[in-house]
Amino acid sequence: MAAVAFHKKDSTPAPSATPMVTLEGVNKWYGQFHVLRDVNLTVKRGERFVICGPSGSGKSTMIRCINRLEEHQKGRITVDGTPLTEDVRNIEAVRREVGMVFQQFNLFPHLTVLQNCTLAPIWVRKMPKKEAEEMAMTYLKRVRIPEQANKFPGQLSGGQQQRVAIARALCMRPKVMLFDEPTSALDPEMVKEVLDVMVELAREGMTMMCVTHEMGFARQVADSVIFMDRGEIVEQAPPAEFFKNPKSERTRAFLGQVLAH
Amino acid sequence: MQQVDHLTTTPEAPPRGSSGAFVWVRKNLFGSIFSSILTLVICGLIIWFVPSLVEWALIKAVWPGAGADACRAASGEGACWAVIGDKWRLIIFGRYPFDEHWRPTLAMLVLMGTVLVSCDRRFWSARLIVVWILGMLVFLWLMGGGFGLTSVPTGLWGGLPLTMMLAFFGMVVAFPLAILLALGRRSSLPLIKVVSVVYIELIRGVPLISLLFMGSFLLPLFMPAGTTIDAVLRAQIAIILFQAAYLAETIRGGLQALPKGQSEAADALALGYWKTQLLIVLPQALKISIPPIVGSLISLFKDTSLVAIVSLSDLLLSMRQAMGDPVWRPFFVEAFLFIMLIYWAFCFSMSKYSQYLERTLETGHRRR
Ligand SMILES: Nc1ncnc2c1ncn2[C@@H]1O[C@H](COP(=O)(O)OP(=O)(O)OP(=O)(O)O)[C@@H](O)[C@H]1O
Ligand SMILES: [Mg+2]
Numbered sequence: 001m002a003a004v005a006f007h008k009k010d011s012t013p014a015p016s017a018t019p020m021v022t023l024e025g026v027n028k029w030y031g032q033f034h035v036l037r038d039v040n041l042t043v044k045r046g047e048r049f050v051i052c053g054p055s056g057s058g059k060s061t062m063i064r065c066i067n068r069l070e071e072h073q074k075g076r077i078t079v080d081g082t083p084l085t086e087d088v089r090n091i092e093a094v095r096r097e098v099g100m101v102f103q104q105f106n107l108f109p110h111l112t113v114l115q116n117c118t119l120a121p122i123w124v125r126k127m128p129k130k131e132a133e134e135m136a137m138t139y140l141k142r143v144r145i146p147e148q149a150n151k152f153p154g155q156l157s158g159g160q161q162q163r164v165a166i167a168r169a170l171c172m173r174p175k176v177m178l179f180d181e182p183t184s185a186l187d188p189e190m191v192k193e194v195l196d197v198m199v200e201l202a203r204e205g206m207t208m209m210c211v212t213h214e215m216g217f218a219r220q221v222a223d224s225v226i227f228m229d230r231g232e233i234v235e236q237a238p239p240a241e242f243f244k245n246p247k248s249e250r251t252r253a254f255l256g257q258v259l260a261h
Numbered sequence: 262m263q264q265v266d267h268l269t270t271t272p273e274a275p276p277r278g279s280s281g282a283f284v285w286v287r288k289n290l291f292g293s294i295f296s297s298i299l300t301l302v303i304c305g306l307i308i309w310f311v312p313s314l315v316e317w318a319l320i321k322a323v324w325p326g327a328g329a330d331a332c333r334a335a336s337g338e339g340a341c342w343a344v345i346g347d348k349w350r351l352i353i354f355g356r357y358p359f360d361e362h363w364r365p366t367l368a369m370l371v372l373m374g375t376v377l378v379s380c381d382r383r384f385w386s387a388r389l390i391v392v393w394i395l396g397m398l399v400f401l402w403l404m405g406g407g408f409g410l411t412s413v414p415t416g417l418w419g420g421l422p423l424t425m426m427l428a429f430f431g432m433v434v435a436f437p438l439a440i441l442l443a444l445g446r447r448s449s450l451p452l453i454k455v456v457s458v459v460y461i462e463l464i465r466g467v468p469l470i471s472l473l474f475m476g477s478f479l480l481p482l483f484m485p486a487g488t489t490i491d492a493v494l495r496a497q498i499a500i501i502l503f504q505a506a507y508l509a510e511t512i513r514g515g516l517q518a519l520p521k522g523q524s525e526a527a528d529a530l531a532l533g534y535w536k537t538q539l540l541i542v543l544p545q546a547l548k549i550s551i552p553p554i555v556g557s558l559i560s561l562f563k564d565t566s567l568v569a570i571v572s573l574s575d576l577l578l579s580m581r582q583a584m585g586d587p588v589w590r591p592f593f594v595e596a597f598l599f600i601m602l603i604y605w606a607f608c609f610s611m612s613k614y615s616q617y618l619e620r621t622l623e624t625g626h627r628r629r
Pocket of ligand 2: 059060061180181
């Protein structure tokens with residue numbers, strides 16, 4: 001493995017006891033539609049969670065509540081001790097510590113790869129430009145695309161773009177990384193290059209919550225696998241147990257579908 | 262997964278007979294009975310009209326330098342371009358003091374230079390704001406005087422410099438207002454949203470003329486007694502307020518065209534509202550809306566002629582005033598054609614520029 005760690009501060013792979021993210025009785029509605037029903041969840045520092053479930057079950061909604069891209073209406077969400085409330089200062093404090101990778105990459109097309117990575121460190125963390133660029137280059141090396149630094153996102157392949165998106169999030173030195181189906185929009189031959197980067201990140205002790213249907217990834221790195229259906233957490237278990245003997249009928253049906261091909 | 266086949270055929274040349282002048286003419290001019298008739302009618306009109314136009318405008322024309330008598334002799338047969346030779350300074354500069362005409366000339370050059378700099382994509386940055394503030398100040402100084410120049414009251418400003426000022430200042434000052442209005446209209450704060458919507462819809466619902474009237478006749482009634490606002494300033498403010506409402510809608514179109522993921526990604530990076538707008542949303546949204554923005558500048562340039570209604574001598578009115586001279590009065594049409602040419606030259610170059618931008622921005626967008 002290369003010398004530079006993804007995450008210098010918390011590079012202890014073993015999960016420690018302090019909770020990083022907690023959801024307590026979280027409920028959310030879209031109009032009359034009850035999209036999150038009483039979700040309870042605790043992610044400890046350094047833990048890696050994989051969230052799966054059928055389409056429309058509320059996985060994206062839940063993960064997007066953690067950095068307030070969606071607002072929950074009932075319950076408590078706390079990130080590294082900071083409660084998510086109406087208070088904009090709390091919201092921004094949480095967002096500074098939470099990195100997010102989207103299904104559609106969402107890179108900024110008018111900025112180069114390097115500018116994409118340095119934007120938030122410079123404008124949010126007030127880091128000097130030169131220092132930010134050096135840091136961005138280390139992360140671009142870690143995701144194995146330093147040579148693309150001066151290109152625009154539109155000139156890269158999907159897999160490369162998603163790796164830039166990961167590097168961009170890491171440049172804020174987040175304490176938690178959220179992934180919302182990071183490989184679903186990719187051509188099959190590019191999935192692996194992104195998963196490899198994620199596996200490496202997990203090995204270095206990053207706290208991660210990934211919505212994904214890549215069950216191989218779940219087996220390999222997850223501490224805990226969560227199955228969601230109709231806005232509820234139906235089942236939560238370590239991967240070995242989750243895949244070997246799922247307790248709920250719904251989980252079994254879902255796994256049957258996902259693992260069938 | 263999709264099967265990808267390798268190309269097994271060699272590229273072929275297009276079939277013969279699909280190009281060439283004859284084929285083009287047959288296909289495009291005589292493709293159907295209707296288009297054949299249309300082609301013949303248009304050709305007939307051209308053959309009938311163009312020679313007499315050339316004869317009037319060029320062959321039998323009276324050129325600058327000749328007097329009004331020569332024009333009268335050629336009346337009805339040749340154009341009298343001599344009128345422009347005699348009156349052009351009055352038309353272009355209006356009642357501005359004759360000996361000081363170098364000042365509006367220089368002022369127009371400064372303004373044109375600023376406009377040209379703004380046309381170059383390499384200069385699209387925050388520095389352009391400074392360039393415009395300087396450009397506008399120098400323009401006003403040259404026109405109005407002070408700091409070593411004799412002062413010329415705005416009542417004497419007129420002609421092309423006034424038209425250019427009303428249009429370009431109107432556009433440039435309206436721009437930041439329009440951005441705020443467009444953002445306000447999409448704001449999640451109800452009060453700001455309501456204020457923006459009401460403003461935009463109110464202004465867009467009335468003609469520019471009525472705003473100019475309001476500025477000239479109603480505004481002074483609301484002012485404390487004794488204070489007056491300069492007539493040119495009032496018209497300029499009315500134009501800015503008018504243009505801001507229209508531009509706001511244009512910019513909102515650009516904002517709406519932007520995928521939601523862009524502001525979400527910025528939010529996730531904790532950029533906050535203003536940094537998100539300034540660094541992520543606006544640069545992309547404005548790029549999309551530049552062609553329609555230039556389009557609205559073209560309309561504005563022509564609409565400035567409405568200020569004649571509040572007695573400002575813009576290019577159109579100063580031409581009519583110049584033609585008040587009984588000696589030259591019969592040659593109104595030629596003077597009209599002259600200022601039409603000026604309007605056309607401005608609007609046509611803007612339109613060409615807009616087309617150029619559309620081409621380069623399109624590829625620029627895909628590549629970036
Ligand atoms: N803005 C919205 N307004 C109304 N309903 C919404 C909105 N966003 C999502 N929903 C609904 O909420 C439900 C949960 O959506 P969500 O995107 O969280 O599902 P998901 O589990 O991520 O599904 P997928 O696997 O398709 O991404 C869906 O039924 C969806 O239609
Ligand atoms: Mg989803």
